[in-house]
Amino acid sequence: MTGGATGRPTMAEAAGRRLIFESDAPAWRTIRDEARRRIAAGDWRRGATIPTEAALAREFGCSRGTVARAMRDLADAGLVERRKRGGTRVSDAPVRQARGAIPLIREEIAATGAAYGYARLLTQHLPAPDAVAARFRGAGRLMRVAAVHFAAERPFVLEDRWINLTLVPAAARAGFKEESANEWLVRRAPFTHGEQWMSAERADVVEARSLGIREGAPVFVVERTTFAAEEVVTVARLSYAAGYRARLEI
Amino acid sequence: MTGGATGRPTMAEAAGRRLIFESDAPAWRTIRDEARRRIAAGDWRRGATIPTEAALAREFGCSRGTVARAMRDLADAGLVERRKRGGTRVSDAPVRQARGAIPLIREEIAATGAAYGYARLLTQHLPAPDAVAARFRGAGRLMRVAAVHFAAERPFVLEDRWINLTLVPAAARAGFKEESANEWLVRRAPFTHGEQWMSAERADVVEARSLGIREGAPVFVVERTTFAAEEVVTVARLSYAAGYRARLEI
């Protein structure tokens, strides 16, 4: 009577309208996809205001909360913009979001089917160069670990990492001879958020030697900084050998 | 009595517990952040099951739906994994998600403060090479547009794009002399989803000439394919000059 888990039949019955909820997908997903379709088809034009949540709830024969869930999803994706009182508009020039997973390097390699290999190059407890130290916002002791990850015995990526020992003192005793710092940190030092920069650069001497490429050859560089609350946990520079591609979904 | 919009005072009162909802943030956000803190602090350990939604709702003095909203957000971020009946576990080796905006190239340049420039190189209506045509999954007519975007009169990115004219016939008459295909498509040809690959490559002859760099120099390449439903709208290859960095948030 009042709508079950899926709510589909009840909605349609209660609304006495044509059944648009025929799929097994949840109602909010169906509504979201229908909204996407209307935007793509031009039924709802760029910059125009679309019907209110209440109106859509009536149209689809569901409750306002279900419509809100669908619209929130579209807003998160940047397809629509919502304002209290102002209603929901189709984004004029939508700033779409791209998303991608950040897997463990070992799993990234395993996913290609290749055998995984790992070799630590060095660990250091020297003071960090200013360029690195600046990013740690005045953290205390730092340590550095450099290592190469192999795919099918060929160098895949060079990992050059600084770790905040004040925040993760156990790292000083980890060694990273068998387990990479990448993996160790993911398991032992959770972070709350981070940022990542990607660029194409000329391989320097170390990168060239580590990856078995010529100096000056293009390398795909990922610089990742992760934070626990407001403190930097680690800064990593990952230099990928030629052929590497990072994927994002839009 | 039954909880207003923010629900904060009511929750605390009703629960008769200490006030943990002191901020102005919505309750679900507060709960989410507290959960993040507990995970980071090790209160909730990797791989362990955390309290059920109902239990957390009791603890925080709110309704189950509010806890669910917070947990859904963490699950979307990959920090926890949820199973019906199995409960919610802290991800063992969480596959974190990185997200980034996909701005218009013009806006990307404007954001740096540099003056924006644009020059169309060519438009073609020749049959696409097999490598490109394959990605269009047997679409009919295609057209190609190549152009350079400038930042402060220096080449910033080379845009080499194929457009599905069957889906977007108006593109054939657009010209793209003043407005870039990038911009035109965003405004006129909405897409439902897409994918993007990023890599570091050696500049070929065209890239070198267009960007004013040496052949073989590293270029940051973005290959973006967008779809309307299941049909490909456009495939673009964006080759960025040295110094370009793409940013993602984690």
Added chain:
DNA sequence: AAGTGGTCTAGACCACAAT
């Protein structure tokens, strides 16, 4: 069989911004 998260409802109050 039982307990979990997934979803939905109907109602409510609020903050915000357009009028």
Added chain:
DNA sequence: TTGTGGTCTAGACCACTTA
């Protein structure tokens, strides 16, 4: 002032999975 989305509640049924 008014109407919109943002949030919250209390309750419910269901699907899934584990025990």
